[in-house]
Amino acid sequence: xxxxxxxxxxxxxxxxxxxxxxxxxxxxxxxxxxxxxxxxxxxxxxxxxxxxxxxxxxxxxxxxxxxxxxxxxxxxxxxxxxxxxxxxxxxxxxxxxxxxxxxxxxxxxxxxxxxxxxxxxxxxxxxxxxxxxxxxxxxxxxxxxxxxxxxxxxxxxxxxxxxxxxxxxxxxxxxxxxxxxxxxxxxxxxxxxxxxxxxxxxxxxxxxxxxxxxxxxxxxxxxxxxxxxxxxxxxxxxxxxxxxxxxxxxxxxxxxxxxxxxxxxxxxxxxxxxxxxxxxxxxxxxxxxxxxxxxxxxxxxxxxxxxxxxxxxxxxxxxxxxxxxxxxxxxxxxxxxxxxxxxxxxxxxxxxxxxxxxxxxxxxxxxxxxxxxxxxxxxxxxxxxxxxxxxxxxxxxxxxxxxxxxxxxxxxxxxxxxxxxxxxxxxxxxxxxxxxxxxxxxxxxxxxxxxxxxxxxxxxxxxxxxxxxxxxxxxxxxxxxxxxxxxxxxxxxxxxxxxxxxxxxxxxxxxxxxxxxxxxxxxxxxxxxxxxxxxxxxxxxxxxxxxxxxxxxxxxxxxxxxxxxxxxxxxxxxxxxxxxxxxxxxxxxxxxxxxxxx
Numbered sequence: 001x002x003x004x005x006x007x008x009x010x011x012x013x014x015x016x017x018x019x020x021x022x023x024x025x026x027x028x029x030x031x032x033x034x035x036x037x038x039x040x041x042x043x044x045x046x047x048x049x050x051x052x053x054x055x056x057x058x059x060x061x062x063x064x065x066x067x068x069x070x071x072x073x074x075x076x077x078x079x080x081x082x083x084x085x086x087x088x089x090x091x092x093x094x095x096x097x098x099x100x101x102x103x104x105x106x107x108x109x110x111x112x113x114x115x116x117x118x119x120x121x122x123x124x125x126x127x128x129x130x131x132x133x134x135x136x137x138x139x140x141x142x143x144x145x146x147x148x149x150x151x152x153x154x155x156x157x158x159x160x161x162x163x164x165x166x167x168x169x170x171x172x173x174x175x176x177x178x179x180x181x182x183x184x185x186x187x188x189x190x191x192x193x194x195x196x197x198x199x200x201x202x203x204x205x206x207x208x209x210x211x212x213x214x215x216x217x218x219x220x221x222x223x224x225x226x227x228x229x230x231x232x233x234x235x236x237x238x239x240x241x242x243x244x245x246x247x248x249x250x251x252x253x254x255x256x257x258x259x260x261x262x263x264x265x266x267x268x269x270x271x272x273x274x275x276x277x278x279x280x281x282x283x284x285x286x287x288x289x290x291x292x293x294x295x296x297x298x299x300x301x302x303x304x305x306x307x308x309x310x311x312x313x314x315x316x317x318x319x320x321x322x323x324x325x326x327x328x329x330x331x332x333x334x335x336x337x338x339x340x341x342x343x344x345x346x347x348x349x350x351x352x353x354x355x356x357x358x359x360x361x362x363x364x365x366x367x368x369x370x371x372x373x374x375x376x377x378x379x380x381x382x383x384x385x386x387x388x389x390x391x392x393x394x395x396x397x398x399x400x401x402x403x404x405x406x407x408x409x410x411x412x413x414x415x416x417x418x419x420x421x422x423x424x425x426x427x428x429x430x431x432x433x434x435x436x437x438x439x440x441x442x443x444x445x446x447x448x449x450x451x452x453x454x455x456x457x458x459x460x461x462x463x464x465x466x467x468x469x470x471x472x473x474x475x476x477x478x479x480x481x482x483x484x485x486x487x488x489x490x491x492x493x494x495x496x497x498x499x500x501x502x503x504x505x506x507x508x509x510x511x512x513x514x515x516x517x518x519x520x521x522x523x524x525x526x527x528x529x530x531x532x533x534x535x536x537x538x539x540x541x542x543x544x545x546x547x548x549x550x551x552x553x554x555x556x557x558x559x560x561x562x563x564x565x566x567x568x569x570x571x572x573x574x575x576x577x578x579x580x581x582x583x584x585x586x587x588x589x590x591x592x593x594x595x596x597x598x
Contacts (some may be wrong), residue, residue, distance in 0.1 A: 014167065017544060028412035032377035034598050036392045040597075044386035051382055054158065057457070058378040059156075060218075064110065065371050066117030068364035070126045072134030073172075073250075074242050074389075076201065076235045079111075079212050083200040088580045097548070100277045100528075101139060106154065109119030111214035111223070115139025115163065118430035122368060123216055130242060132232045134373045135362045137355070137375050139163055141548045145539070146530035147498065156319030158499050159543035161276060161528040161539070162549075165285075165362065170255045176247045177263035190244040198239055205232060225593060251361055256288040256476060262426075263305070264312040267558030272314070277528045278550060279316050279507060282361040283431045284309040289363065290439065306435070310561040313343055313431035319500050323351050323384045325413040325493040334470045339414040341490035344505040346481075347432045352463055353444050353479045360443070367447060370454050373463035378592040386494025387596040389534050402587055406578045407575070410491035415520030417486030422579075425567030428490055428505050430478065440480040449476075494598045501538035504529060505575040508555045511538030512595055516581040516588045518567035527553040537592045 033041035052059045065454075066072060082091035089095040094103045094113050101113035112118070116134040123129070134329045143158035177297040178195055181190035204211050212224035212231065229402040258273060264284065275281075290307035328340025328349045337349050349356045353370035410419065418429070432440070438454040450473045456459070466472050474477075489505060505508040510525045513536035523543070529550035531540040545551065555563040569578050 004583075023149055028408045030400050030408045030594075031598070033393055033400055033594065034424075035393065037393060037597075041386045042310055043389070044265045044383060047383045048156065048385065052378075056380050058374040061122075061371055061374040061376050062136070062250060063114065063142060063156075063378060064107075064117050064136055064218075064544070065122050065368065065374075066119055066132065066134040066251055067359040067362050068132070068366050069119050069123040069368050070132065070366045071247055071364040071576055072119070072132035074235065075120075075131040075133040076231060077197060077214055077246065078116070078133045080197055080200045080204065083173065083204055084196050085179060088171055088175045088178065099164050099168040100160060102144065102160075102162070104142070104154065105152065108216060109216055113210065115140060115160065120213075120221065120223060120231075122370070125221070128230055130235055130238055131231055134364050135165070135261045141320050143499065144530055145388065147532075151386070152530070153318075153388050155385055155499050157379060158319050158385070158595055159317045159431070159498070161278035161317070163276040163317070164275060165274075165280060166257060167277065169250055169257065169363075170274055174597070175256045176251070181464060190240075190247070193247060194239050194243050197243055198236065200492050201232065201235065205569075210578040242465055246359050252292050253288065254300075254470070256292045256366065257285065259291060259305070260284050260288050260308050265314075265560065266557075266562065271557060276507075276553065279313070279314055279360065281309075281314045282357065283436060285315050285361055285363070286357070286402075287436065289360075297393050307535075308440075309431050309436060310433060311427040311431040312425075312479055314426045314560045315428045316502070317507045318343065318382070319378050319496055321384045322495050323379045325495055326380055327351055327380070327414070328416060329414070330468060330470050339416055340415045341414075341492065344489055345429045345432070345486040346416060346438075347437075347483075347486040348480050350467055350478055351379065351414075352467075354447065356444055356447055357440070357480075360447075369463060370456065371447050372448070373454060373456060373461070385499060387498045389532070389596075391596050392593050396597055397594075399590035399592065402591050403594050406493045407494075407591075409572070409575075409577065411494045412491075415493070416530075418486050420488040421570055422489065422566050423568060424489065425506065425559045425562045427560055431482075431484070432486070437480050437483060439547045441475055441476055444479040445476045494595065495514065495598050498537055498596050502541070502553075503538070504563065504565060506559055508553070510541035511536035512586060512592050513537060515566060516579075516591065517585075518580055519582045521555075521563050523563070524552060524554045524558050526550045537595060560572060 054472065081089040082095040087252045089098065094101070096113040099539050101115040104114040106108070107114065115136055115138055116133055118131045118133045120131045134310065140160055140163055141157055143155035143160045145155060147153060153214050159473055183192050210225065210228065213228050215225070216223045232329045259271050287309040291304045291492050294304035296306050325340055326340060328337040335591055340349060342348055342354055348357055352372055355375050356367065356369070359367040363404050395415040441443060448464045450462065450471070452464055453460050453462050464472060472478065502509060503512065503515045507527065509515045511533055514521045525541040526543055526545060527541070527550060529543055531543060533540050541552065566579055567577055569580055
């Protein structure tokens with residue numbers, strides 16, 4: 001991966017200090033409460049639909065395009081998994097539900113789960129090649145909530161709290177191990193794998209024509225019988241090469257993850273080898289790719305562990321809607337960025353590079369920059385969904401006054417300040433150290449420099465050439481800023497905060513009620529359910545695990561998943577802001593009611 005094209009031993013980062021991105025100087029005022037909640041819900045739904053329809057090309061690429069046009073798992077291999085290994089990939093309506101990907105009811109003709117894209121959608125079709133599959137932006141960032149009557153509401157730009165990237169890799173390795181059990185040599189294992197997948201291919205081709213592509217039509221591309229037949233023949237011809245190659249790759253990746261886990265997650269090693277649905281260690285995983293590539297080179301293999309991230313940085317997937325409320329602005333002299341943050345600690349200020357970083361996290365070698373560029377366009381002004389339940393407007397107005405007094409000074413739009421004194425585990429804030437930052441700046445700008453050209457809407461564009469009318473030539477350092485600029489956590493704007501549960505960067509607190517009332521925080525709760533706790537503001541957390549929905553989350557396992565923090569009042573500029581509301585349930589209920597409207 002381009003991320004690791006750095007001179008690990010010879011490149012030295014300057015230790016010169018840079019000032020952190022700053023918060024706006026204008027006073028922060030909490031937004032008003034809508035007078036009619038039903039009307040507001042309807043209006044917000046219309047705004048979202050209008051935005052998506054008006055940006056349909058960008059939305060399709062965000063939701064369905066693979067993050068690479070050339071790399072990933074062979075698509076036919078992926079779809080054959082429930083045939084060759086139903087014990088690991090149950091052959092039901094959606095075999096990928098076991099890793100948290102779902103069939104989107106709004107898109108019934110799509111031939112696989114939402115969150116998987118195949119290269120036939122995006123690659124040039126001038127010559128036949130085997131389709132590859134990889135995750136899409138929508139895999140992480142299209143979520144769901146279930147209303148009391150069972151209706152599912154989709155959250156475009158939200159969080160797929162069920163998706164488990166590491167769980168997918170683990171299950172793939174287990175699948176290949178099970179299929180080759182009893183065979184000793186690699187040659188034997190490879191031969192068995194190829195035979196089993198080809199046998200499954202022959203069976204499904206006869207039994208279920210159209211199984212792979214469902215005669216899907218996208219824009220001017222038809223994945224009909226002829227297309228499917230061509231892909232089947234290509235797969236047959238290349239199976240002896242591409243099946244073992246993919247098996248080797250996924251094993252390398254998962255083995256590298258194990259080394260990182262042993263280094264940074266010794267307290268919760270067993271858990272992290274499967275990881276948590278809805279969470280990721282994005283920077284850590286990128287460093288695993290560096291570790292793998294260093295091990296391929298004899299002179300560098302001795303230093304491969306140095307390429308691994310030095311901190312445990314597991315964190316929840318973030319909502320990505322309404323990015324304009326996070327994105328920074330240029331200062332008056334146009335040489336520095338102010339008034340904006342991003343991720344949990346704001347280390348990547350520009351949206352295009354946030355998107356590129358997210359694509360690299362998904363483990364392909366050659367990402368599609370177009371996906372990042374279209375996603376940037378879509379997400380800049382994509383509205384957050386309105387809270388889908390009722391709101392007590394009178395109580396919400398009382399909560400607004402309290403929020404205005406104690407919360408909005410930090411949780412304002414475009415606040416670039418990072419906070420060190422909130423008591424949460426600091427690993428995620430520290431993970432992008434000097435070496436990682438150097439790697440990222442070189443890797444990101446190698447992938448997309450100011451000169452990189454792609455085609456959007458039939459025109460040549462340079463997505464990394466500028467930002468808000470200012471050239472990025474000689475401004476490569478903004479691809480990831482130096483560690484002293486983000487040595488803490490952002491207080492993010494809380495737009496759509498109701499849908500971003502659980503809370504803290506590591507998702508260790510199930511509801512806003514528990515966040516504001518630290519003494520009530522449960523040590524264990526059910527995470528990643530789709531039903532909702534309207535009283536405490538968060539997804540259902542006390543429900544029993546049913547239909548494989550949700551899992552038990554134990555915050556006592558170690559620092560990276562600790563539920564401590566945001567639990568003590570803080571003082572800034574002579575003003576005390578209340579974070580601990582223990583014993584004041586009336587105020588907490590009012591704040592919760594207001595936060596439903598954000």
